[in-house]
Amino acid sequence: LTRYVAPPKRHCMHVLQRALARVVPAASWSSASSHRPSLRPPPRTSTALRRASTVHDTQAMPEMEVYQFPALQDNYCFLLHDPRTGATAAIDTPEVEPIERALALKGWRLTHILNTHHHWDHTGGNVELKRRNPGCIVIGPKMERDRIPGIDVAVGENDEVAVGGFIARVYDTPGHTAGHVVYHFESERKVFVGDTLFAMGCGRLFEGDAPTMWNSVQKIMAMPSDTAVYCGHEYTQSNARFALSVEPDNKVLAARVVEVDAARAAGVPTVPTTVAIELATNPFCRPHSSDLRRTLGLSGAEDVAVFAETRRRKDTF
Structure with a gap:
Protein backbone atom coordinates (compact mmCIF):
# COMPACT_ATOMS: atom_id res chain seq x y z
CA LEU A 1 0.00 0.00 0.00
CA THR A 2 1.11 3.59 -0.58
CA ARG A 3 -0.17 6.91 0.60
CA TYR A 4 -0.04 10.39 -0.81
CA VAL A 5 1.18 13.10 1.56
CA ALA A 6 0.44 16.63 0.42
CA PRO A 7 -0.18 20.12 1.73
CA PRO A 8 -3.42 20.41 3.70
CA LYS A 9 -5.63 21.44 0.76
CA ARG A 10 -7.73 18.58 -0.45
CA HIS A 11 -6.48 16.78 -3.54
CA CYS A 12 -8.94 16.54 -6.43
CA MET A 13 -7.98 13.19 -8.00
CA HIS A 14 -10.26 11.20 -5.70
CA VAL A 15 -13.06 13.69 -6.33
CA LEU A 16 -12.56 13.27 -10.06
CA GLN A 17 -12.64 9.50 -9.84
CA ARG A 18 -15.95 9.59 -7.99
CA ALA A 19 -17.38 12.05 -10.48
CA LEU A 20 -16.29 9.97 -13.44
CA ALA A 21 -17.74 6.85 -11.87
CA ARG A 22 -21.14 8.54 -11.80
CA VAL A 23 -20.97 9.00 -15.56
CA VAL A 24 -19.34 5.73 -16.55
CA PRO A 25 -20.02 2.47 -14.69
CA ALA A 26 -16.94 0.90 -13.16
CA ALA A 27 -17.16 -2.04 -15.55
CA SER A 28 -16.56 0.26 -18.49
CA TRP A 29 -13.14 1.11 -17.12
CA SER A 30 -12.02 -2.49 -17.19
CA SER A 31 -10.56 -2.20 -20.67
CA ALA A 32 -7.93 0.16 -19.30
CA SER A 33 -6.68 -2.53 -16.95
CA SER A 34 -5.70 -4.68 -19.89
CA HIS A 35 -2.98 -2.17 -20.76
CA ARG A 36 0.15 -3.60 -19.19
CA PRO A 37 3.81 -3.03 -19.98
CA SER A 38 5.03 -5.44 -22.63
CA LEU A 39 7.65 -8.02 -21.75
CA ARG A 40 11.07 -6.43 -21.76
CA PRO A 41 14.65 -7.65 -21.32
CA PRO A 42 15.87 -7.94 -17.72
CA GLY A 156 18.14 5.13 -19.92
CA GLU A 157 15.59 2.53 -21.02
CA ASN A 158 15.16 -0.35 -18.55
CA ASP A 159 17.71 0.95 -16.05
CA GLU A 160 16.63 0.86 -12.42
CA VAL A 161 17.08 3.59 -9.83
CA ALA A 162 16.82 2.93 -6.10
CA VAL A 163 15.58 5.54 -3.65
CA GLY A 164 16.00 3.78 -0.34
CA GLY A 165 14.00 0.59 -0.70
CA PHE A 166 11.87 1.86 -3.59
CA ILE A 167 12.89 0.92 -7.13
CA ALA A 168 12.02 2.89 -10.26
CA ARG A 169 12.25 1.51 -13.78
CA VAL A 170 13.43 4.10 -16.28
CA TYR A 171 11.71 4.47 -19.65
CA ASP A 172 13.00 6.58 -22.52
CA THR A 173 10.18 8.93 -23.60
CA PRO A 174 11.67 11.26 -26.23
CA GLY A 175 9.56 13.82 -28.03
CA HIS A 176 9.36 16.86 -25.78
CA THR A 177 13.14 16.66 -25.62
CA ALA A 178 15.46 14.21 -27.35
CA GLY A 179 16.39 12.29 -24.21
CA HIS A 180 13.40 12.70 -21.89
CA VAL A 181 12.86 9.84 -19.41
CA VAL A 182 10.16 8.87 -16.91
CA TYR A 183 10.57 7.06 -13.58
CA HIS A 184 8.07 4.28 -12.91
CA PHE A 185 7.79 2.96 -9.34
CA GLU A 186 5.69 -0.04 -10.34
CA SER A 187 5.26 -1.56 -6.88
CA GLU A 188 4.06 1.80 -5.57
CA ARG A 189 1.81 2.39 -8.63
CA LYS A 190 3.41 5.77 -9.36
CA VAL A 191 5.08 7.23 -12.45
CA PHE A 192 6.79 10.61 -12.67
CA VAL A 193 6.50 11.77 -16.25
CA GLY A 194 7.96 15.29 -16.37
CA ASP A 195 6.68 16.98 -19.52
CA THR A 196 5.90 13.90 -21.62
CA LEU A 197 2.27 13.67 -20.49
CA PHE A 198 -0.03 16.12 -18.75
CA ALA A 199 -3.54 15.83 -17.40
CA MET A 200 -5.59 15.91 -20.62
CA GLY A 201 -2.50 16.94 -22.59
CA CYS A 202 1.05 16.12 -23.64
CA GLY A 203 4.29 18.05 -24.01
CA ARG A 204 5.13 20.15 -27.05
CA LEU A 205 7.41 18.53 -29.60
CA PHE A 206 10.49 20.69 -29.13
CA GLU A 207 13.06 18.01 -30.00
CA GLY A 208 11.03 15.23 -31.59
CA ASP A 209 8.26 14.41 -34.01
CA ALA A 210 4.75 13.05 -33.60
CA PRO A 211 5.59 9.35 -34.16
CA THR A 212 8.33 9.58 -31.53
CA MET A 213 6.07 11.25 -29.00
CA TRP A 214 3.17 8.88 -29.70
CA ASN A 215 5.46 5.95 -28.96
CA SER A 216 6.46 7.59 -25.68
CA VAL A 217 2.87 8.27 -24.63
CA GLN A 218 1.97 4.64 -25.32
CA LYS A 219 4.63 3.47 -22.86
CA ILE A 220 2.90 5.38 -20.08
CA MET A 221 -0.58 4.31 -21.14
CA ALA A 222 0.52 0.67 -21.06
CA MET A 223 1.14 0.87 -17.32
CA PRO A 224 -1.49 -0.48 -14.88
CA SER A 225 -4.65 1.60 -15.03
CA ASP A 226 -4.50 2.60 -11.35
CA THR A 227 -1.00 4.05 -11.71
CA ALA A 228 -0.81 7.61 -10.38
CA VAL A 229 0.67 9.91 -13.03
CA TYR A 230 2.66 12.85 -11.66
CA CYS A 231 3.07 15.57 -14.29
CA GLY A 232 5.50 18.47 -14.14
CA HIS A 233 3.02 21.33 -14.63
CA GLU A 234 -0.49 22.49 -13.74
CA TYR A 235 -1.85 22.88 -17.27
CA THR A 236 -5.10 21.02 -16.74
CA GLN A 237 -7.68 23.74 -17.24
CA SER A 238 -6.29 24.93 -20.57
CA ASN A 239 -5.85 21.32 -21.69
CA ALA A 240 -9.46 20.60 -20.73
CA ARG A 241 -10.78 23.38 -22.96
CA PHE A 242 -8.91 21.97 -25.92
CA ALA A 243 -9.97 18.39 -25.14
CA LEU A 244 -13.63 19.43 -25.16
CA SER A 245 -13.17 21.19 -28.49
CA VAL A 246 -12.01 18.00 -30.21
CA GLU A 247 -14.14 15.47 -28.29
CA PRO A 248 -17.35 17.36 -27.49
CA ASP A 249 -19.50 14.25 -26.99
CA ASN A 250 -17.26 12.63 -24.37
CA LYS A 251 -19.43 12.62 -21.23
CA VAL A 252 -16.61 11.44 -18.99
CA LEU A 253 -14.49 14.33 -20.22
CA ALA A 254 -17.31 16.81 -19.62
CA ALA A 255 -17.71 15.60 -16.04
CA ARG A 256 -13.99 15.83 -15.47
CA VAL A 257 -13.84 19.42 -16.71
CA VAL A 258 -16.47 20.45 -14.15
CA GLU A 259 -14.45 18.86 -11.36
CA VAL A 260 -11.19 20.38 -12.58
CA ASP A 261 -12.68 23.87 -12.67
CA ALA A 262 -14.01 23.45 -9.15
CA ALA A 263 -10.67 22.14 -7.92
CA ARG A 264 -8.69 25.01 -9.42
CA ALA A 265 -11.15 27.58 -8.11
CA ALA A 266 -10.45 26.17 -4.64
CA GLY A 267 -6.69 26.16 -5.22
CA VAL A 268 -6.53 22.36 -5.27
CA PRO A 269 -4.01 20.64 -7.60
CA THR A 270 -5.25 18.40 -10.41
CA VAL A 271 -2.02 16.40 -10.36
CA PRO A 272 -1.57 13.48 -9.98
CA THR A 273 -3.99 11.97 -12.40
CA THR A 274 -4.18 8.25 -13.25
CA VAL A 275 -3.63 6.15 -16.34
CA ALA A 276 -7.32 5.19 -16.32
CA ILE A 277 -8.49 8.79 -16.20
CA GLU A 278 -6.18 9.79 -19.05
CA LEU A 279 -7.28 6.85 -21.18
CA ALA A 280 -10.86 8.08 -20.76
CA THR A 281 -10.36 11.84 -21.20
CA ASN A 282 -7.01 12.80 -22.72
CA PRO A 283 -7.25 13.25 -26.52
CA PHE A 284 -3.54 12.49 -26.88
CA CYS A 285 -4.20 9.04 -25.40
CA ARG A 286 -7.35 8.45 -27.47
CA PRO A 287 -6.54 8.53 -31.21
CA HIS A 288 -8.92 5.59 -31.59
CA SER A 289 -11.89 7.75 -30.50
CA SER A 290 -14.53 8.02 -33.24
CA ASP A 291 -15.61 11.38 -31.80
CA LEU A 292 -12.07 12.73 -32.04
CA ARG A 293 -11.54 11.31 -35.52
CA ARG A 294 -14.80 12.84 -36.71
CA THR A 295 -13.81 16.27 -35.41
CA LEU A 296 -10.41 16.04 -37.11
CA GLY A 297 -11.79 14.61 -40.35
CA LEU A 298 -9.52 11.57 -40.04
CA SER A 299 -11.94 8.65 -39.73
CA GLY A 300 -9.76 6.18 -41.63
CA ALA A 301 -6.32 7.40 -40.52
CA GLU A 302 -3.66 5.58 -38.53
CA ASP A 303 -3.52 6.37 -34.82
CA VAL A 304 -0.22 8.21 -35.20
CA ALA A 305 -1.74 10.52 -37.82
CA VAL A 306 -4.61 11.34 -35.48
CA PHE A 307 -2.14 12.02 -32.68
CA ALA A 308 -0.08 14.29 -34.94
CA GLU A 309 -3.10 16.32 -36.04
CA THR A 310 -4.30 16.61 -32.44
CA ARG A 311 -0.89 17.97 -31.42
CA ARG A 312 -0.85 20.38 -34.38
CA ARG A 313 -4.24 21.79 -33.42
CA LYS A 314 -3.29 22.12 -29.77
CA ASP A 315 -0.22 24.15 -30.76
CA THR A 316 -2.46 26.83 -32.25
CA PHE A 317 -5.46 26.53 -29.91
Missing part, protein backbone atom coordinates in the same frame (compact mmCIF):
# COMPACT_ATOMS: atom_id res chain seq x y z
CA PRO A 43 16.54 -4.43 -16.40
CA ARG A 44 20.02 -3.01 -16.10
CA THR A 45 20.52 -1.78 -12.54
CA SER A 46 22.89 0.94 -11.42
CA THR A 47 24.95 -1.02 -8.89
CA ALA A 48 26.43 2.20 -7.52
CA LEU A 49 22.97 3.51 -6.78
CA ARG A 50 21.89 0.24 -5.22
CA ARG A 51 24.95 0.21 -2.95
CA ALA A 52 24.26 3.82 -2.00
CA SER A 53 20.59 3.63 -1.27
CA THR A 54 19.09 0.13 -1.14
CA VAL A 55 18.53 -1.77 2.09
CA HIS A 56 17.73 -5.48 1.92
CA ASP A 57 15.96 -7.22 4.77
CA THR A 58 12.85 -9.24 5.45
CA GLN A 59 10.76 -6.46 7.01
CA ALA A 60 7.60 -5.35 5.29
CA MET A 61 8.19 -2.36 3.05
CA PRO A 62 6.93 0.96 4.44
CA GLU A 63 4.72 3.26 2.44
CA MET A 64 6.33 5.74 0.07
CA GLU A 65 5.61 9.31 1.09
CA VAL A 66 5.12 11.85 -1.71
CA TYR A 67 5.10 15.53 -0.81
CA GLN A 68 3.92 17.81 -3.62
CA PHE A 69 4.15 21.60 -3.82
CA PRO A 70 4.24 24.35 -6.46
CA ALA A 71 7.24 26.24 -7.84
CA LEU A 72 7.84 28.97 -10.42
CA GLN A 73 4.67 29.90 -12.29
CA ASP A 74 3.03 26.50 -12.85
CA ASN A 75 5.60 23.79 -12.05
CA TYR A 76 5.15 21.09 -9.45
CA CYS A 77 7.91 19.74 -7.22
CA PHE A 78 7.73 16.23 -5.80
CA LEU A 79 9.73 14.85 -2.88
CA LEU A 80 9.72 11.07 -2.45
CA HIS A 81 10.67 9.71 0.95
CA ASP A 82 11.46 6.26 2.33
CA PRO A 83 10.74 6.49 6.08
CA ARG A 84 12.76 3.37 6.81
CA THR A 85 16.07 4.44 5.26
CA GLY A 86 15.62 8.21 5.30
CA ALA A 87 16.32 8.45 1.57
CA THR A 88 14.59 11.40 -0.11
CA ALA A 89 14.49 12.19 -3.82
CA ALA A 90 13.39 15.32 -5.65
CA ILE A 91 11.79 14.71 -9.03
CA ASP A 92 13.27 17.62 -11.00
CA THR A 93 14.39 20.87 -9.36
CA PRO A 94 12.49 23.87 -10.73
CA GLU A 95 13.49 26.15 -7.86
CA VAL A 96 15.83 25.81 -4.87
CA GLU A 97 14.06 27.63 -2.04
CA PRO A 98 10.66 25.88 -2.24
CA ILE A 99 12.46 22.53 -2.17
CA GLU A 100 14.62 23.55 0.78
CA ARG A 101 11.58 24.82 2.68
CA ALA A 102 9.74 21.56 2.03
CA LEU A 103 12.70 19.50 3.22
CA ALA A 104 12.89 21.56 6.42
CA LEU A 105 9.14 21.29 6.97
CA LYS A 106 9.21 17.51 6.63
CA GLY A 107 12.53 17.03 8.42
CA TRP A 108 13.97 15.14 5.45
CA ARG A 109 17.49 15.18 3.97
CA LEU A 110 17.84 15.28 0.18
CA THR A 111 19.76 12.22 -1.05
CA HIS A 112 18.76 12.04 -4.73
CA ILE A 113 17.69 14.28 -7.58
CA LEU A 114 15.91 12.50 -10.46
CA ASN A 115 15.77 14.67 -13.57
CA THR A 116 13.33 13.85 -16.36
CA HIS A 117 14.87 16.18 -18.96
CA HIS A 118 17.25 19.07 -19.40
CA HIS A 119 14.94 22.11 -19.51
CA TRP A 120 15.93 24.84 -17.03
CA ASP A 121 12.62 24.70 -15.18
CA HIS A 122 13.36 21.07 -14.30
CA THR A 123 17.11 21.26 -13.59
CA GLY A 124 17.65 24.83 -12.40
CA GLY A 125 18.13 23.86 -8.76
CA ASN A 126 20.46 20.90 -9.28
CA VAL A 127 23.82 22.48 -8.52
CA GLU A 128 22.78 24.58 -5.53
CA LEU A 129 20.74 21.77 -3.97
CA LYS A 130 23.68 19.42 -4.42
CA ARG A 131 25.95 21.98 -2.72
CA ARG A 132 23.57 22.39 0.21
CA ASN A 133 23.01 18.64 0.59
CA PRO A 134 26.42 16.90 0.57
CA GLY A 135 26.28 13.41 -0.87
CA CYS A 136 23.16 14.08 -2.93
CA ILE A 137 23.25 12.10 -6.20
CA VAL A 138 21.98 13.72 -9.40
CA ILE A 139 20.49 11.21 -11.84
CA GLY A 140 19.34 12.10 -15.33
CA PRO A 141 18.84 10.88 -18.90
CA LYS A 142 21.97 9.60 -20.60
CA MET A 143 20.89 11.11 -23.92
CA GLU A 144 21.06 14.52 -22.25
CA ARG A 145 23.96 14.00 -19.85
CA ASP A 146 25.82 17.03 -21.27
CA ARG A 147 22.83 19.27 -20.55
CA ILE A 148 21.98 18.13 -17.00
CA PRO A 149 23.77 20.36 -14.44
CA GLY A 150 25.66 18.43 -11.77
CA ILE A 151 24.79 14.99 -13.14
CA ASP A 152 26.44 12.00 -11.42
CA VAL A 153 24.63 9.02 -12.96
CA ALA A 154 23.13 8.82 -16.46
CA VAL A 155 20.25 6.38 -17.05
Whole structure:
Protein backbone atom coordinates (compact mmCIF):
# COMPACT_ATOMS: atom_id res chain seq x y z
CA LEU A 1 0.00 0.00 0.00
CA THR A 2 1.11 3.59 -0.58
CA ARG A 3 -0.17 6.91 0.60
CA TYR A 4 -0.04 10.39 -0.81
CA VAL A 5 1.18 13.10 1.56
CA ALA A 6 0.44 16.63 0.42
CA PRO A 7 -0.18 20.12 1.73
CA PRO A 8 -3.42 20.41 3.70
CA LYS A 9 -5.63 21.44 0.76
CA ARG A 10 -7.73 18.58 -0.45
CA HIS A 11 -6.48 16.78 -3.54
CA CYS A 12 -8.94 16.54 -6.43
CA MET A 13 -7.98 13.19 -8.00
CA HIS A 14 -10.26 11.20 -5.70
CA VAL A 15 -13.06 13.69 -6.33
CA LEU A 16 -12.56 13.27 -10.06
CA GLN A 17 -12.64 9.50 -9.84
CA ARG A 18 -15.95 9.59 -7.99
CA ALA A 19 -17.38 12.05 -10.48
CA LEU A 20 -16.29 9.97 -13.44
CA ALA A 21 -17.74 6.85 -11.87
CA ARG A 22 -21.14 8.54 -11.80
CA VAL A 23 -20.97 9.00 -15.56
CA VAL A 24 -19.34 5.73 -16.55
CA PRO A 25 -20.02 2.47 -14.69
CA ALA A 26 -16.94 0.90 -13.16
CA ALA A 27 -17.16 -2.04 -15.55
CA SER A 28 -16.56 0.26 -18.49
CA TRP A 29 -13.14 1.11 -17.12
CA SER A 30 -12.02 -2.49 -17.19
CA SER A 31 -10.56 -2.20 -20.67
CA ALA A 32 -7.93 0.16 -19.30
CA SER A 33 -6.68 -2.53 -16.95
CA SER A 34 -5.70 -4.68 -19.89
CA HIS A 35 -2.98 -2.17 -20.76
CA ARG A 36 0.15 -3.60 -19.19
CA PRO A 37 3.81 -3.03 -19.98
CA SER A 38 5.03 -5.44 -22.63
CA LEU A 39 7.65 -8.02 -21.75
CA ARG A 40 11.07 -6.43 -21.76
CA PRO A 41 14.65 -7.65 -21.32
CA PRO A 42 15.87 -7.94 -17.72
CA PRO A 43 16.54 -4.43 -16.40
CA ARG A 44 20.02 -3.01 -16.10
CA THR A 45 20.52 -1.78 -12.54
CA SER A 46 22.89 0.94 -11.42
CA THR A 47 24.95 -1.02 -8.89
CA ALA A 48 26.43 2.20 -7.52
CA LEU A 49 22.97 3.51 -6.78
CA ARG A 50 21.89 0.24 -5.22
CA ARG A 51 24.95 0.21 -2.95
CA ALA A 52 24.26 3.82 -2.00
CA SER A 53 20.59 3.63 -1.27
CA THR A 54 19.09 0.13 -1.14
CA VAL A 55 18.53 -1.77 2.09
CA HIS A 56 17.73 -5.48 1.92
CA ASP A 57 15.96 -7.22 4.77
CA THR A 58 12.85 -9.24 5.45
CA GLN A 59 10.76 -6.46 7.01
CA ALA A 60 7.60 -5.35 5.29
CA MET A 61 8.19 -2.36 3.05
CA PRO A 62 6.93 0.96 4.44
CA GLU A 63 4.72 3.26 2.44
CA MET A 64 6.33 5.74 0.07
CA GLU A 65 5.61 9.31 1.09
CA VAL A 66 5.12 11.85 -1.71
CA TYR A 67 5.10 15.53 -0.81
CA GLN A 68 3.92 17.81 -3.62
CA PHE A 69 4.15 21.60 -3.82
CA PRO A 70 4.24 24.35 -6.46
CA ALA A 71 7.24 26.24 -7.84
CA LEU A 72 7.84 28.97 -10.42
CA GLN A 73 4.67 29.90 -12.29
CA ASP A 74 3.03 26.50 -12.85
CA ASN A 75 5.60 23.79 -12.05
CA TYR A 76 5.15 21.09 -9.45
CA CYS A 77 7.91 19.74 -7.22
CA PHE A 78 7.73 16.23 -5.80
CA LEU A 79 9.73 14.85 -2.88
CA LEU A 80 9.72 11.07 -2.45
CA HIS A 81 10.67 9.71 0.95
CA ASP A 82 11.46 6.26 2.33
CA PRO A 83 10.74 6.49 6.08
CA ARG A 84 12.76 3.37 6.81
CA THR A 85 16.07 4.44 5.26
CA GLY A 86 15.62 8.21 5.30
CA ALA A 87 16.32 8.45 1.57
CA THR A 88 14.59 11.40 -0.11
CA ALA A 89 14.49 12.19 -3.82
CA ALA A 90 13.39 15.32 -5.65
CA ILE A 91 11.79 14.71 -9.03
CA ASP A 92 13.27 17.62 -11.00
CA THR A 93 14.39 20.87 -9.36
CA PRO A 94 12.49 23.87 -10.73
CA GLU A 95 13.49 26.15 -7.86
CA VAL A 96 15.83 25.81 -4.87
CA GLU A 97 14.06 27.63 -2.04
CA PRO A 98 10.66 25.88 -2.24
CA ILE A 99 12.46 22.53 -2.17
CA GLU A 100 14.62 23.55 0.78
CA ARG A 101 11.58 24.82 2.68
CA ALA A 102 9.74 21.56 2.03
CA LEU A 103 12.70 19.50 3.22
CA ALA A 104 12.89 21.56 6.42
CA LEU A 105 9.14 21.29 6.97
CA LYS A 106 9.21 17.51 6.63
CA GLY A 107 12.53 17.03 8.42
CA TRP A 108 13.97 15.14 5.45
CA ARG A 109 17.49 15.18 3.97
CA LEU A 110 17.84 15.28 0.18
CA THR A 111 19.76 12.22 -1.05
CA HIS A 112 18.76 12.04 -4.73
CA ILE A 113 17.69 14.28 -7.58
CA LEU A 114 15.91 12.50 -10.46
CA ASN A 115 15.77 14.67 -13.57
CA THR A 116 13.33 13.85 -16.36
CA HIS A 117 14.87 16.18 -18.96
CA HIS A 118 17.25 19.07 -19.40
CA HIS A 119 14.94 22.11 -19.51
CA TRP A 120 15.93 24.84 -17.03
CA ASP A 121 12.62 24.70 -15.18
CA HIS A 122 13.36 21.07 -14.30
CA THR A 123 17.11 21.26 -13.59
CA GLY A 124 17.65 24.83 -12.40
CA GLY A 125 18.13 23.86 -8.76
CA ASN A 126 20.46 20.90 -9.28
CA VAL A 127 23.82 22.48 -8.52
CA GLU A 128 22.78 24.58 -5.53
CA LEU A 129 20.74 21.77 -3.97
CA LYS A 130 23.68 19.42 -4.42
CA ARG A 131 25.95 21.98 -2.72
CA ARG A 132 23.57 22.39 0.21
CA ASN A 133 23.01 18.64 0.59
CA PRO A 134 26.42 16.90 0.57
CA GLY A 135 26.28 13.41 -0.87
CA CYS A 136 23.16 14.08 -2.93
CA ILE A 137 23.25 12.10 -6.20
CA VAL A 138 21.98 13.72 -9.40
CA ILE A 139 20.49 11.21 -11.84
CA GLY A 140 19.34 12.10 -15.33
CA PRO A 141 18.84 10.88 -18.90
CA LYS A 142 21.97 9.60 -20.60
CA MET A 143 20.89 11.11 -23.92
CA GLU A 144 21.06 14.52 -22.25
CA ARG A 145 23.96 14.00 -19.85
CA ASP A 146 25.82 17.03 -21.27
CA ARG A 147 22.83 19.27 -20.55
CA ILE A 148 21.98 18.13 -17.00
CA PRO A 149 23.77 20.36 -14.44
CA GLY A 150 25.66 18.43 -11.77
CA ILE A 151 24.79 14.99 -13.14
CA ASP A 152 26.44 12.00 -11.42
CA VAL A 153 24.63 9.02 -12.96
CA ALA A 154 23.13 8.82 -16.46
CA VAL A 155 20.25 6.38 -17.05
CA GLY A 156 18.14 5.13 -19.92
CA GLU A 157 15.59 2.53 -21.02
CA ASN A 158 15.16 -0.35 -18.55
CA ASP A 159 17.71 0.95 -16.05
CA GLU A 160 16.63 0.86 -12.42
CA VAL A 161 17.08 3.59 -9.83
CA ALA A 162 16.82 2.93 -6.10
CA VAL A 163 15.58 5.54 -3.65
CA GLY A 164 16.00 3.78 -0.34
CA GLY A 165 14.00 0.59 -0.70
CA PHE A 166 11.87 1.86 -3.59
CA ILE A 167 12.89 0.92 -7.13
CA ALA A 168 12.02 2.89 -10.26
CA ARG A 169 12.25 1.51 -13.78
CA VAL A 170 13.43 4.10 -16.28
CA TYR A 171 11.71 4.47 -19.65
CA ASP A 172 13.00 6.58 -22.52
CA THR A 173 10.18 8.93 -23.60
CA PRO A 174 11.67 11.26 -26.23
CA GLY A 175 9.56 13.82 -28.03
CA HIS A 176 9.36 16.86 -25.78
CA THR A 177 13.14 16.66 -25.62
CA ALA A 178 15.46 14.21 -27.35
CA GLY A 179 16.39 12.29 -24.21
CA HIS A 180 13.40 12.70 -21.89
CA VAL A 181 12.86 9.84 -19.41
CA VAL A 182 10.16 8.87 -16.91
CA TYR A 183 10.57 7.06 -13.58
CA HIS A 184 8.07 4.28 -12.91
CA PHE A 185 7.79 2.96 -9.34
CA GLU A 186 5.69 -0.04 -10.34
CA SER A 187 5.26 -1.56 -6.88
CA GLU A 188 4.06 1.80 -5.57
CA ARG A 189 1.81 2.39 -8.63
CA LYS A 190 3.41 5.77 -9.36
CA VAL A 191 5.08 7.23 -12.45
CA PHE A 192 6.79 10.61 -12.67
CA VAL A 193 6.50 11.77 -16.25
CA GLY A 194 7.96 15.29 -16.37
CA ASP A 195 6.68 16.98 -19.52
CA THR A 196 5.90 13.90 -21.62
CA LEU A 197 2.27 13.67 -20.49
CA PHE A 198 -0.03 16.12 -18.75
CA ALA A 199 -3.54 15.83 -17.40
CA MET A 200 -5.59 15.91 -20.62
CA GLY A 201 -2.50 16.94 -22.59
CA CYS A 202 1.05 16.12 -23.64
CA GLY A 203 4.29 18.05 -24.01
CA ARG A 204 5.13 20.15 -27.05
CA LEU A 205 7.41 18.53 -29.60
CA PHE A 206 10.49 20.69 -29.13
CA GLU A 207 13.06 18.01 -30.00
CA GLY A 208 11.03 15.23 -31.59
CA ASP A 209 8.26 14.41 -34.01
CA ALA A 210 4.75 13.05 -33.60
CA PRO A 211 5.59 9.35 -34.16
CA THR A 212 8.33 9.58 -31.53
CA MET A 213 6.07 11.25 -29.00
CA TRP A 214 3.17 8.88 -29.70
CA ASN A 215 5.46 5.95 -28.96
CA SER A 216 6.46 7.59 -25.68
CA VAL A 217 2.87 8.27 -24.63
CA GLN A 218 1.97 4.64 -25.32
CA LYS A 219 4.63 3.47 -22.86
CA ILE A 220 2.90 5.38 -20.08
CA MET A 221 -0.58 4.31 -21.14
CA ALA A 222 0.52 0.67 -21.06
CA MET A 223 1.14 0.87 -17.32
CA PRO A 224 -1.49 -0.48 -14.88
CA SER A 225 -4.65 1.60 -15.03
CA ASP A 226 -4.50 2.60 -11.35
CA THR A 227 -1.00 4.05 -11.71
CA ALA A 228 -0.81 7.61 -10.38
CA VAL A 229 0.67 9.91 -13.03
CA TYR A 230 2.66 12.85 -11.66
CA CYS A 231 3.07 15.57 -14.29
CA GLY A 232 5.50 18.47 -14.14
CA HIS A 233 3.02 21.33 -14.63
CA GLU A 234 -0.49 22.49 -13.74
CA TYR A 235 -1.85 22.88 -17.27
CA THR A 236 -5.10 21.02 -16.74
CA GLN A 237 -7.68 23.74 -17.24
CA SER A 238 -6.29 24.93 -20.57
CA ASN A 239 -5.85 21.32 -21.69
CA ALA A 240 -9.46 20.60 -20.73
CA ARG A 241 -10.78 23.38 -22.96
CA PHE A 242 -8.91 21.97 -25.92
CA ALA A 243 -9.97 18.39 -25.14
CA LEU A 244 -13.63 19.43 -25.16
CA SER A 245 -13.17 21.19 -28.49
CA VAL A 246 -12.01 18.00 -30.21
CA GLU A 247 -14.14 15.47 -28.29
CA PRO A 248 -17.35 17.36 -27.49
CA ASP A 249 -19.50 14.25 -26.99
CA ASN A 250 -17.26 12.63 -24.37
CA LYS A 251 -19.43 12.62 -21.23
CA VAL A 252 -16.61 11.44 -18.99
CA LEU A 253 -14.49 14.33 -20.22
CA ALA A 254 -17.31 16.81 -19.62
CA ALA A 255 -17.71 15.60 -16.04
CA ARG A 256 -13.99 15.83 -15.47
CA VAL A 257 -13.84 19.42 -16.71
CA VAL A 258 -16.47 20.45 -14.15
CA GLU A 259 -14.45 18.86 -11.36
CA VAL A 260 -11.19 20.38 -12.58
CA ASP A 261 -12.68 23.87 -12.67
CA ALA A 262 -14.01 23.45 -9.15
CA ALA A 263 -10.67 22.14 -7.92
CA ARG A 264 -8.69 25.01 -9.42
CA ALA A 265 -11.15 27.58 -8.11
CA ALA A 266 -10.45 26.17 -4.64
CA GLY A 267 -6.69 26.16 -5.22
CA VAL A 268 -6.53 22.36 -5.27
CA PRO A 269 -4.01 20.64 -7.60
CA THR A 270 -5.25 18.40 -10.41
CA VAL A 271 -2.02 16.40 -10.36
CA PRO A 272 -1.57 13.48 -9.98
CA THR A 273 -3.99 11.97 -12.40
CA THR A 274 -4.18 8.25 -13.25
CA VAL A 275 -3.63 6.15 -16.34
CA ALA A 276 -7.32 5.19 -16.32
CA ILE A 277 -8.49 8.79 -16.20
CA GLU A 278 -6.18 9.79 -19.05
CA LEU A 279 -7.28 6.85 -21.18
CA ALA A 280 -10.86 8.08 -20.76
CA THR A 281 -10.36 11.84 -21.20
CA ASN A 282 -7.01 12.80 -22.72
CA PRO A 283 -7.25 13.25 -26.52
CA PHE A 284 -3.54 12.49 -26.88
CA CYS A 285 -4.20 9.04 -25.40
CA ARG A 286 -7.35 8.45 -27.47
CA PRO A 287 -6.54 8.53 -31.21
CA HIS A 288 -8.92 5.59 -31.59
CA SER A 289 -11.89 7.75 -30.50
CA SER A 290 -14.53 8.02 -33.24
CA ASP A 291 -15.61 11.38 -31.80
CA LEU A 292 -12.07 12.73 -32.04
CA ARG A 293 -11.54 11.31 -35.52
CA ARG A 294 -14.80 12.84 -36.71
CA THR A 295 -13.81 16.27 -35.41
CA LEU A 296 -10.41 16.04 -37.11
CA GLY A 297 -11.79 14.61 -40.35
CA LEU A 298 -9.52 11.57 -40.04
CA SER A 299 -11.94 8.65 -39.73
CA GLY A 300 -9.76 6.18 -41.63
CA ALA A 301 -6.32 7.40 -40.52
CA GLU A 302 -3.66 5.58 -38.53
CA ASP A 303 -3.52 6.37 -34.82
CA VAL A 304 -0.22 8.21 -35.20
CA ALA A 305 -1.74 10.52 -37.82
CA VAL A 306 -4.61 11.34 -35.48
CA PHE A 307 -2.14 12.02 -32.68
CA ALA A 308 -0.08 14.29 -34.94
CA GLU A 309 -3.10 16.32 -36.04
CA THR A 310 -4.30 16.61 -32.44
CA ARG A 311 -0.89 17.97 -31.42
CA ARG A 312 -0.85 20.38 -34.38
CA ARG A 313 -4.24 21.79 -33.42
CA LYS A 314 -3.29 22.12 -29.77
CA ASP A 315 -0.22 24.15 -30.76
CA THR A 316 -2.46 26.83 -32.25
CA PHE A 317 -5.46 26.53 -29.91
